[in-house]
Amino acid sequence: MKTSYLTAGFGLWSWLATRDHKRIAILYTISITLLFFIGGAAVALIRLDLLTPHSELVSIETYNKLFSMHGVIMVWFFLIPSIPATLGNFLVPMMIGARDLAFPRLNLLSWYLYLLGALFAIGALLAGGVDTGWTFYTPFSTMFSNTHVFAVVAGVFVAGFSSILTGLNFIVTIHEMRAPGLTWFRLPLFVWSMYATSLILVLATPVLAMTLFLIAVERLFGIGVFDPALGGGPLLFQHLFWFYSHPAVYIMIVPAMGVASEIIGCFARNGIFGYRFMAYAMLAIAGFGFLVWGHHMFVSGQSAYAGTVFSLLTFLVSVPSAVKVFNWAATLYKGRISFDAPMLYALGFIGLFTVGGLTGLFLASLGLDVHLHDTYFVVAHFHYIMVGGAVMAFFGGIHFWWPKVTGRLYPDAWARFAALLSFFGFNLTFFPQFIVGYLGMPRRYPEYPPEFQVWNVLSSAGASVLAVGYALPLFYLFWSLRYGPPAPDNPWRAKGLEWQTPSPPPPENFLATPVVAAEPYAYADEDSRSG
Amino acid sequence: MEHLPFFPERASSIAAEVDDLYFSWLGLSGLVLAAVAVVIVVFAVKYRAGSQADRGIPDRAAHERATHWIEIAWMAIPLAIFLAMYVWAAAVYLKHATVPADALPIYVVGKQWMWHVRHPGGRREIDELHVPVGRPVELVMTSQDVIHSFSLPAFRVKQDVLPGRYTTLWFEATRAGEYRLFCTQYCGTAHSRMIGRVVAMEPAAFARWLSGGNQAGTMAARGAARFRQLGCGGCHGPNAAVHAPRLEGLFGKPVPLRGGGTVIADEGYIRDAILLPGKDVRAGYEPTMPTFRGQIGEEDLLDIVEYLKSIGSNAPEEMR
Numbered sequence: 001m002k003t004s005y006l007t008a009g010f011g012l013w014s015w016l017a018t019r020d021h022k023r024i025a026i027l028y029t030i031s032i033t034l035l036f037f038i039g040g041a042a043v044a045l046i047r048l049d050l051l052t053p054h055s056e057l058v059s060i061e062t063y064n065k066l067f068s069m070h071g072v073i074m075v076w077f078f079l080i081p082s083i084p085a086t087l088g089n090f091l092v093p094m095m096i097g098a099r100d101l102a103f104p105r106l107n108l109l110s111w112y113l114y115l116l117g118a119l120f121a122i123g124a125l126l127a128g129g130v131d132t133g134w135t136f137y138t139p140f141s142t143m144f145s146n147t148h149v150f151a152v153v154a155g156v157f158v159a160g161f162s163s164i165l166t167g168l169n170f171i172v173t174i175h176e177m178r179a180p181g182l183t184w185f186r187l188p189l190f191v192w193s194m195y196a197t198s199l200i201l202v203l204a205t206p207v208l209a210m211t212l213f214l215i216a217v218e219r220l221f222g223i224g225v226f227d228p229a230l231g232g233g234p235l236l237f238q239h240l241f242w243f244y245s246h247p248a249v250y251i252m253i254v255p256a257m258g259v260a261s262e263i264i265g266c267f268a269r270n271g272i273f274g275y276r277f278m279a280y281a282m283l284a285i286a287g288f289g290f291l292v293w294g295h296h297m298f299v300s301g302q303s304a305y306a307g308t309v310f311s312l313l314t315f316l317v318s319v320p321s322a323v324k325v326f327n328w329a330a331t332l333y334k335g336r337i338s339f340d341a342p343m344l345y346a347l348g349f350i351g352l353f354t355v356g357g358l359t360g361l362f363l364a365s366l367g368l369d370v371h372l373h374d375t376y377f378v379v380a381h382f383h384y385i386m387v388g389g390a391v392m393a394f395f396g397g398i399h400f401w402w403p404k405v406t407g408r409l410y411p412d413a414w415a416r417f418a419a420l421l422s423f424f425g426f427n428l429t430f431f432p433q434f435i436v437g438y439l440g441m442p443r444r445y446p447e448y449p450p451e452f453q454v455w456n457v458l459s460s461a462g463a464s465v466l467a468v469g470y471a472l473p474l475f476y477l478f479w480s481l482r483y484g485p486p487a488p489d490n491p492w493r494a495k496g497l498e499w500q501t502p503s504p505p506p507p508e509n510f511l512a513t514p515v516v517a518a519e520p521y522a523y524a525d526e527d528s529r530s531g
Numbered sequence: 532m533e534h535l536p537f538f539p540e541r542a543s544s545i546a547a548e549v550d551d552l553y554f555s556w557l558g559l560s561g562l563v564l565a566a567v568a569v570v571i572v573v574f575a576v577k578y579r580a581g582s583q584a585d586r587g588i589p590d591r592a593a594h595e596r597a598t599h600w601i602e603i604a605w606m607a608i609p610l611a612i613f614l615a616m617y618v619w620a621a622a623v624y625l626k627h628a629t630v631p632a633d634a635l636p637i638y639v640v641g642k643q644w645m646w647h648v649r650h651p652g653g654r655r656e657i658d659e660l661h662v663p664v665g666r667p668v669e670l671v672m673t674s675q676d677v678i679h680s681f682s683l684p685a686f687r688v689k690q691d692v693l694p695g696r697y698t699t700l701w702f703e704a705t706r707a708g709e710y711r712l713f714c715t716q717y718c719g720t721a722h723s724r725m726i727g728r729v730v731a732m733e734p735a736a737f738a739r740w741l742s743g744g745n746q747a748g749t750m751a752a753r754g755a756a757r758f759r760q761l762g763c764g765g766c767h768g769p770n771a772a773v774h775a776p777r778l779e780g781l782f783g784k785p786v787p788l789r790g791g792g793t794v795i796a797d798e799g800y801i802r803d804a805i806l807l808p809g810k811d812v813r814a815g816y817e818p819t820m821p822t823f824r825g826q827i828g829e830e831d832l833l834d835i836v837e838y839l840k841s842i843g844s845n846a847p848e849e850m851r
């Protein structure tokens with residue numbers, strides 16, 4: 001048997017000191033999976049508690065800590081790194097025909113930084129938690145909360161550097177290390193998505209770091225930055241926070257768009273409709289995403305005229321997203337579509353992302369947002385994007401590249417079942433939240449008026465289905481590591497360079513440097529030749 | 532849990548406009564979602580692997596041209612719809628943001644975790660807000676600690692309440708009844724208990740209610756007392772030795788500033804004049820007014836504002 005990156009070294013140290021991007025991707029996968037299930041456990045308690053209007057399961061203090069931990073972990077320690085640090089790490093060099101990322105050591109460092117940040121956050125959780133929400137609004141977080149704000153902020157701060165380094169690494173790699181013949185417009189859309197995401201990571205994360213630093217300064221030394229009682233500006237924090245956190249939504253969703261494009265092209269056996277537009281659209285979204293942060297502040301007391309500008313810009317950025325949905329649908333036209341598990345996840349992604357995007361238009365509409373802001377409508381909307389969209393695509397990507405990464409095949413029937421279950425469970429969980437949101441139920445309420453109960457019960461029921469849908473892959477994927485049949489090099493007959501090397505790949509990725517002479521997604525040509 | 536509530540009660544003049552926006556988006560997005568779903572399902576069935584559907588493209592050039600136009604169309608059509616909806620929604624919002632001149636002022640101070648409400652006539656309430664039906668009401672709000680948000684779903688209005696600043700919210704109740712009040716900005720432990728109710732009453736009943744309860748003097752009277760006590764009159768009074776502007780007739784008027792430009796003397800201006808006197812200095816005066824930061828509580832400050840309002844708009848111009 002040839003050596004693969006998996007058999008190139010044994011023992012814990014060969015992993016912890018590895019500089020192989022593929023192994024680092026695995027390290028990331030293991031750590032973010034762990035964090036995903038911690039964040040998931042927190043929300044399991046939340047949904048159980050919300051079954052009744054009186055918060056019978058946990059105290060309101062505990063509830064506040066649970067939703068804060070859920071948000072902090074899911075956003076910063078799961079969603080932000082999810083696709084870039086795992087699939088991106090593994091695939092960017094492989095898709096461009098490179099041996100590794102440009103800075104392998106930096107890559108390893110970024111994993112350690114992530115880990116350090118996560119330890120701070122988990123440490124804070126064990127020490128009693130934090131009750132500020134993932135948004136850390138001031139002056140509550142700086143001058144009023146008695147929980148472990150500093151530790152959590154420090155954790156997010158440190159993890160931010162891991163984001164910055166990863167982004168930097170990807171940008172340099174994509175610029176400098178493409179295989180001969182691999183021009184920009186021959187790049188797979190996944191690589192484009194990583195490129196666009198990296199730009200955001202590098203440009204936005206420093207602002208977050210600075211903001212978190214200012215929180216620490218005000219909290220520890222009482223130097224007035226945000227608290228008006230100390231002479232600070234009450235809205236300054238929100239501007240800075242959303243300047244990062246709105247683009248952060250694109251850090252989560254743009255990679256998902258990349259993954260979905262790869263899967264849909266492959267299983268529709270068709271070129272991606274409007275390939276160039278798709279690439280430009282991701283760049284446009286990344287760029288214009290920096291100009292819309294004020295749409296989180298329509299009722300904050302920011303000037304009404306600022307509101308009208310932010311609303312207009314928000315509508316403008318949603319055009320490319322809308323067109324992307326149409327293009328994916330059009331990719332199916334005259335294809336030869338099969339419905340393996342990755343494709344089901346990708347189709348699920350389109351559906352949920354569409355609902356998430358459409359409800360975003362409700363929220364971008366100024367007069368309507370006044371009523372919807374900070375209600376469950378918003379909660380449902382961003383879960384449709386960040387969980388329905390991003391996590392669905394992430395699972396799709398894991399299923400798609402699993403044979404390449406591990407060299408094993410998983411039972412497809414189980415995987416399709418898990419995909420359908422997640423889709424159904426997701427909708428049952430979050431659709432009722434749109435309704436209860438329009439009724440006016442505020443977010444972050446452990447206790448609520450009785451008339452909202454029926455929707456909360458439905459939502460909790462959905463959450464239990466969703467939990468099974470998310471946990472199932474853990475079992476059969478683990479199972480496949482040992483018992484799954486060995487995967488061929490290219491089980492899906494896919495076109496990317498990563499499929500033209502053994503599964504699992506050798507440590508140096510390619511036995512000979514590949515040369516690219518064609519457009520990506522040349523599925524249709526091949527199929528018409530072969531009949 | 533007897534019935535399934537799908538839709539909130541509607542009890543303010545702006546509620547129907549907000550609902551119209553909501554239903555329009557529901558219709559539009561329902562259409563788009565259905566279209567996308569139908570297209571995907573039709574293609575998924577027709578072009579499933581192994582189906583006999585025709586996949587040939589006879590005329591490449593015509594196909595390319597058609598594709599081109601399709602791309603332009605589905606970029607332009609959403610853009611046009613978005614712009615139309617944008618304008619409409621922004622109009623509703625701006626209406627929301629512009630307080631009618633005849634609005635009845637009521638003052639709200641939020642603090643962890645309760646709402647203090649004060650009517651100019653002196654009546655106070657906690658976690659309740661009584662308002663008349665058929666007359667615009669303006670809430671002038673501030674917080675003593677963290678950010679809160681005053682949300683009335685049945686009226687479809689909401690406004691964050693900030694420390695160190697006044698924000699305003701107006702509405703006109705259209706139906707007598709009791710409606711829910713929520714704090715919608717997370718503000719710490721008992722955020723979910725910072726709730727209450729709004730009671731909308733017929734004007735006569737409201738007038739009766741206003742004059743009932745324990746009265747502690749009008750806000751303006753209390754403000755006048757505070758004004759004397761803090762020695763404001765020493766500079767701003769008729770016989771002051773200091774060169775300071777008279778405050779009668781100030782409220783609601785444009786104030787020329789030393790650095791150029793003018794601002795309207797609203798509640799926020801008066802607040803800043805007292806707490807941050809250096810911020811906006813009136814043209815023709817030296818910035819000699821001392822700051823009263825830390826010496827006046829939010830409620831007293833509101834009393835003074837209300838007092839200056841009471842000697843405001845109807846005072847004769849020559850008194851200034």
Ligand SMILES: [Cu+2]
Nearest residue numbers: 246293295296
């Ligand atoms: Cu945003």
Ligand SMILES: [Cu+2]
Nearest residue numbers: 714716718722
């Ligand atoms: Cu609150």
